[in-house]
Amino acid sequence: MDLNEINRYKMRMFKENVNKQADEEIALLTARIRDQKSAAGKEKEEAAAREAISQLRREQTAFEQRYKRELSRCDYETAKAVRVYRKELIDGFFEEIRNDLKLFAESEKYGNYLKKSVEKAQKALGEKCVILCAAKDVEKLKKLCKNEIRADSTIILGGIGALDEEKGLFCDLTLDKALDDESAAFSDKKELRL
DSSP states (O other), X not given: OOHHHHHHHHXXXXXXXXXXXXXXXXXXXXXHHHHHOOTTOHXXXXXXXXXXXXXXXXXXXXXXXXXHHHHHHXXXXXXHHHXXXXXXXXXXXXXXXXXXXXXXXXXXXXXXXXHHHHHHHHHHHOXXXXXXXXXXXXXXXXXXXXXXXXXXXXXXXXEEEEEETTTTEEEEEEHHHHHHHHHHHHHTOGGGOO
């Protein structure tokens, strides 16, 4: 049973209980009014009936307002709980991907990935671009290309950044940026919004 069905069921039960309680209160008030009728005649009975109806309407209006506030509060709490749960699921999902990327950066295939990334950077920024990488990748990259290699402490997972200092251009091919972009795009999907 999903959270929306549970909340609809709870709200239906709440409404039924409230209606039952209102009916009971109406029955009690009606019985009390009948007991209070005097032999003063039809005018007093009509006045009492009008007053009872007026009182019932006031109570019904007050109850409806309380019910609307409670329903609104429940909707808000439900939506908030769904958002928190969804965020936890997304965070857990991307943490698993982060761990997989760490394993990839330690695998043999990672060298090929770096080589292809350097080729992309050179194609985009030219052969003389500066390659930025994680400190652990400096030696690997020195073997793969003749570009100037610099360690960049902002690169955690791996991949490279490339910099054309003359033109002031930067190309981010890091695994960190790719993961951040995918996480943001995934979280922004309209199917995940409330």
